Amino acid sequence: MNRLAAAVWLSALLAVDARAAAHGVYQEFVRKSSGRPVDCAMCHTHSNGPEGTAAGQIGGLSSEELSRLGRARSAFEPGANVDSPILNDFGDLILQRVGKKRVLELRSAPGRLVEELGVASDLDADGLSDAREYLEGTHPLIASDGDPWSLFCHSVKREWFRLVMITAATLITLYGLSNLLRGFAVRVRAKESAEEGAGS
Numbered sequence: 001m002n003r004l005a006a007a008v009w010l011s012a013l014l015a016v017d018a019r020a021a022a023h024g025v026y027q028e029f030v031r032k033s034s035g036r037p038v039d040c041a042m043c044h045t046h047s048n049g050p051e052g053t054a055a056g057q058i059g060g061l062s063s064e065e066l067s068r069l070g071r072a073r074s075a076f077e078p079g080a081n082v083d084s085p086i087l088n089d090f091g092d093l094i095l096q097r098v099g100k101k102r103v104l105e106l107r108s109a110p111g112r113l114v115e116e117l118g119v120a121s122d123l124d125a126d127g128l129s130d131a132r133e134y135l136e137g138t139h140p141l142i143a144s145d146g147d148p149w150s151l152f153c154h155s156v157k158r159e160w161f162r163l164v165m166i167t168a169a170t171l172i173t174l175y176g177l178s179n180l181l182r183g184f185a186v187r188v189r190a191k192e193s194a195e196e197g198a199g200s
Helices: 002-021 024-034 063-073 089-098 100-108 110-117 130-136 148-158 160-199
Strands: none
Touching: 024 110, 024 130, 089 100, 089 110, 089 130, 100 110, 110 130, 148 160
16 A cells, blocks of 8 residues: 555656756767767666656656655755665766756756766766766766777876786896897807807
């Protein structure tokens, strides 16, 4: 009975918010601005979005998850602790930073979400801010998904000490090997000279 009551409560909430909840304008903006094929998985736990009965979709949620969804949907102002069962970490971050009210307002100007998010957060720690990844159509939760040159520069910057140590170790090894080979060559020549001297 609890699950039925929660489902009825959620249905009423969705009915009131049905038009406002359609955030396809953000996905369309990202597709146009980046030229990349972007699906709902940029913000949602399911690549087909929240509607349906699969895991991570509204029809497949448990009563506890429905309760979490209700709390997330009431995060109208920024700063709320959001843990939505239909949103991934990036989707939760948007609600935490911007608030649902502002997300709904920005549907007429989805590019402004970049400014609202700012450049401080980088959920996948790849050196590209989440706002930039949104704008460029790369996934903010997948460290290997991003502008290749920027990812390379970030990796070099992050791993510079290791790269210096590997380079130094390689050069020392090559120097040691060349001296070792030179030493062998000297011994071989000395042995050949000694054998020639003994044969004369």
